[in-house]
Amino acid sequence: MRYPAEETAEKHRQILEQASALFRERGFSGVSVSEIMKATGLTHGTFYHHFDSKDALIAQSLGDASGKALASMEDAKASTELMQQYIQEYLTTAHRDNCGVGCLMSALGSEVAREPSVRPTFTRHVKAMIEIMAEPFKTAKKRNARRRAIHHMSTMVGAMILARAVDDPALSEEILREARTVLAD
Template sequence: MRYPPQETADKHARILEQASILFRERGFSGVSVSEIMKATGLTHGAFYNHFKSKEDLISKSIEDASTKALHSMREDASSGQSMAQFVDEYLSEQHRDERGNGCIMAALASEIAREPAAQRAFTGHVEAMVEGFAEPLAKAKTKNARRHAIHALSSIVGAIVLARAVDDPELSEEILREARASLD
């Protein structure tokens, strides 16, 4: 039975969204295709109508999450959000605690290093983030804008990774606070 194209596209989008959330929460090996399909309300068999393999899903979910994150970042910038405001939101306790809806870099970078199929999409995301950080610096005629952008991006991602990994709540909050302060 064939489904209308819009229904198929909606199902595809739901699979990508749920996969992205589950991958960020539990990692690529921590979630099965069956669990992803169950989260979307679809059967495991329907998966192969949308993706060739789990690796294909991983790659496409990274692309989808990247597209959404970059779109949101551009919208925030065009509505007047400063880079300092972006950094403050990124280095918040809320972002630290909401892995499934958080940054793909902080949640998945170490796993993507071992997933060649996802590296191209991830590399594109990192490059776009660097460009997004560098653009306002370049407009302000900041010397070495790209270097500063790479440093800022590395700092915020690293701070979130560390803040999530430690088991001491006070240290976690201190990491976020000090990273915010150093980038202000």
């Protein structure tokens, strides 16, 4: 039975959304195609109407998450104040505790390093993030805008990874707080 194109597109979007969240929560190898399809309310067989393989799903879900993340930063690039607000909101316990809907770099960076097929998509995302983060510094006529953007992004992602990895809640909060402080400029 053929479904209308709109319904098929909606199912495809749901699969990408669920896969992205599950991959960010448990890693690429930590979730099966069956689990993703169950989360969308679809059967495992339906998967192959949308994707050739799990690798294809990984690549598309990463690209989809990247597009959404970049779109969410569009407002922040308008000024250093808005970028600072974005940075401060990134370095929160709410973001730390919800990696399924959070930053794909902090959730999947180490996973991507072991998945050569998605490294080009991830690289495009990182380059685009650097450009967006550098933009307010360029307009504020600050020197070395790109260097500053790379420093900020690396500090943010690294702090989030560490805050999620430690089993000491006070240390986790301290890591986030100190990163917020050092990046508040």
